[in-house]
Amino acid sequence: MKILILGAGYAGLTAAYKLRKFTDFDISIISKSRIVKENTIFPALLTDDVKIEDTEFDAYKEASKRKINFVEADINGIFPESNEIKTSVGKFDYDILFIALGGAYEENFSKIPGHEFAFMHHTLEGFLGLKNALDKMEDGVRVFVGNSQNSPIEGPSYQVALIAEYLMRKKGIKGEVYLSTQSPKGVFGPIPETWISEAANKYFEKRGIKILKGKSVKEIRKDKVIFSDNTEIYADIKSVLPTLSAPDIVKSANLTDSSNFINVSIPTFKHINFKNIFGLGDSAKSMVPSKTARGAMISAENAVSTLLHEVKGIDLPYYSQGILCMMIGGDDGGILRFDKNNNTTKIILDFGKIYLNAKKLYSRFLVNRAFDVSYHAALSFNYSFK
Numbered sequence: 001m002k003i004l005i006l007g008a009g010y011a012g013l014t015a016a017y018k019l020r021k022f023t024d025f026d027i028s029i030i031s032k033s034r035i036v037k038e039n040t041i042f043p044a045l046l047t048d049d050v051k052i053e054d055t056e057f058d059a060y061k062e063a064s065k066r067k068i069n070f071v072e073a074d075i076n077g078i079f080p081e082s083n084e085i086k087t088s089v090g091k092f093d094y095d096i097l098f099i100a101l102g103g104a105y106e107e108n109f110s111k112i113p114g115h116e117f118a119f120m121h122h123t124l125e126g127f128l129g130l131k132n133a134l135d136k137m138e139d140g141v142r143v144f145v146g147n148s149q150n151s152p153i154e155g156p157s158y159q160v161a162l163i164a165e166y167l168m169r170k171k172g173i174k175g176e177v178y179l180s181t182q183s184p185k186g187v188f189g190p191i192p193e194t195w196i197s198e199a200a201n202k203y204f205e206k207r208g209i210k211i212l213k214g215k216s217v218k219e220i221r222k223d224k225v226i227f228s229d230n231t232e233i234y235a236d237i238k239s240v241l242p243t244l245s246a247p248d249i250v251k252s253a254n255l256t257d258s259s260n261f262i263n264v265s266i267p268t269f270k271h272i273n274f275k276n277i278f279g280l281g282d283s284a285k286s287m288v289p290s291k292t293a294r295g296a297m298i299s300a301e302n303a304v305s306t307l308l309h310e311v312k313g314i315d316l317p318y319y320s321q322g323i324l325c326m327m328i329g330g331d332d333g334g335i336l337r338f339d340k341n342n343n344t345t346k347i348i349l350d351f352g353k354i355y356l357n358a359k360k361l362y363s364r365f366l367v368n369r370a371f372d373v374s375y376h377a378a379l380s381f382n383y384s385f386k
């Protein structure tokens, strides 16, 4: 059986490793670059707590070790009717396709009017640009961090705001840090337990961060940010995360629905219309609105379990995606866990220095294992095949 995996991020690599563990299928991964970055630790670049070389690994080497083909190429077209993929190095065909091409951060950021006046705290280049600007801060500086409407990943914005506040304090610079949250409840507002946002808001406010609740970025100008409700705030340094979606090449293959994500069923992550296509990670619909690395790995676990059941009769557990956000914020950190399945809910909100090291250690672990991690501290999800 010929398996093609598009994208060598958290989701794509997790799918490849798990398939290799249980099968001798012909597995190929196609991705832009053999050098894969563990981007969840990028905020630590702002404080020099991590070096660039500690955030990356060579996925070609890791795949080869496991007898998985790795093709370094740009994917230019997906043709589900003919089971074909067009790339910069030629065409590929498949029996089963896993699409794990991420959330199109760059494409979506470039659609924000005035994006050139802001950084995007997602790519390495975005973080290095932001770091340079924060290094040059002077008294009176106003730093703004936020998300555009329907952005499913606010955790990195929380961390960047905390780090900006820490850097100002460390350098003795007098300035302001503004953090906008899409929810009117503030930090972690979408979590359906009000005490969480109340406690988180208190923590951020104690750190001197001004929370602009219920605001999403509509437009950026040289010296200000304009929100969807047409209010605005002046800022010298602006860092913004866009909304996410499946990349345009996936949308133009008619694999998405009005949500702009791959139209999969839950918890199998199998495409609604194409029975030999799975949509994973940031590219696909998910069990929870947040798009995270852990969620991406869980989507891959569930999708591969589905395929293994169907073609090999192997039954493995399914997992619930939930939210697990470990935060670094300069000289202090925090954690939010909100995991829920049919039987139980696990909630943790805590702040403390311990999470600084915990996050760094987990990131080292992810890099050293090249994302080959089989435990995600996730709850199981009850599911039985009909």
Ligand SMILES: Cc1cc2nc3c(=O)[nH]c(=O)nc-3n(C[C@H](O)[C@H](O)[C@H](O)COP(=O)(O)OP(=O)(O)OC[C@H]3O[C@@H](n4cnc5c(N)ncnc54)[C@H](O)[C@@H]3O)c2cc1C
Residues within 6 Å of the ligand: 006, 007, 008, 009, 010, 011, 012, 030, 031, 032, 033, 036, 039, 040, 041, 042, 043, 073, 074, 075, 076, 100, 101, 102, 103, 121, 122, 123, 153, 155, 156, 247, 249, 280, 281, 282, 283, 291, 292, 293, 294, 295, 296, 324, 325, 326
């Ligand atoms: C700063 C920051 C901090 C974060 N912190 C956390 C955290 O603490 N915990 C957490 O769980 N999540 C965190 N996230 C979210 C997490 O990074 C994403 O959810 C995760 O990267 C999604 O994984 P993925 O496999 O779906 O996509 P990706 O990791 O984006 O992988 C997609 C892959 O596809 C490749 N690709 C895309 N298009 C093409 C193409 N046309 N041709 C060839 N290759 C292509 C890309 O190069 C990439 O290798 C954070 C995100 C940011 C920005």
